[in-house]
Amino acid sequence: MEIMTEAYYKAVFSNVDGTVLTSSHKVSPLTKDTIIKLQLHGIPFVFVSGRSPRALEQVDALIGLTAPYICYYGGLVLDQNKRVLKSEGFQPKKAIAIKNYIKRCFPDVCCVACSYDTWIADDVTNPWIRREAAIIQ
Numbered sequence: 001m002e003i004m005t006e007a008y009y010k011a012v013f014s015n016v017d018g019t020v021l022t023s024s025h026k027v028s029p030l031t032k033d034t035i036i037k038l039q040l041h042g043i044p045f046v047f048v049s050g051r052s053p054r055a056l057e058q059v060d061a062l063i064g065l066t067a068p069y070i071c072y073y074g075g076l077v078l079d080q081n082k083r084v085l086k087s088e089g090f091q092p093k094k095a096i097a098i099k100n101y102i103k104r105c106f107p108d109v110c111c112v113a114c115s116y117d118t119w120i121a122d123d124v125t126n127p128w129i130r131r132e133a134a135i136i137q
Contacts, residue, residue, distance in 0.1 A: 009043050013070070016049040016059055027062045035063055044080075046070060053078060054117040072114065089115075096120060 014020055020031060035045050047056050048070040056069045068085075069078045077086040090098065095113035102111045103122060110128045113120040121129050 009038075011044045011046060012038055013046045013048050016047055016051060016056065020047070020059060020063075027059070032063050035065065039065060044068065049073075052114060052117050052119075053082065076116070092118075092120075 020027060020035075022028060038045050044067070045065070046068045047059060049056060050073045051071060053069055053071050053076070056067075056071060060067055066080050068080050069076075069082075071078065072089070075087070075089050076084070079085055089095070092113070092115045095115065099111045099113040099120065099122075102109060110121075110123070110126050112129070119129075119133075123129065124133070
């Protein structure tokens with residue numbers, strides 16, 4: 001794959017699941033090589049995900065770089081040094097109240113509240129929760 005010069009691309013923003021990571025949560029050699037080449041050309045690579053910062057750090061480690069993160073679908077933005085650039089969310093107490101309300105209204109829905117790297121879940125045996133927790137080891 002031919003990489004254009006930094007004059008052409010200013011930055012690359014990429015989803016993580018299914019884009020950077022395969023369905024088995026691995027980074028392919030081609031993807032890793034391409035991301036490293038972008039960085040060598042001075043083109044920042046930014047992870048964009050619904051994941052937490054800790055989960056993205058694990059992806060960073062697979063590639064061997066320190067990238068900026070856009071976490072929680074834009075609710076938390078960190079620079080490459082993991083300094084908070086933007087944080088749009090609820091206080092933990094409010095997030096838990098919203099989660100509890102959703103659980104009362106929709107008892108079959110799996111709902112969690114997140115605060116930076118903390119998940120608050122009612123049922124840690126729920127298959128969805130177990131699957132997501134297994135990704136972050």
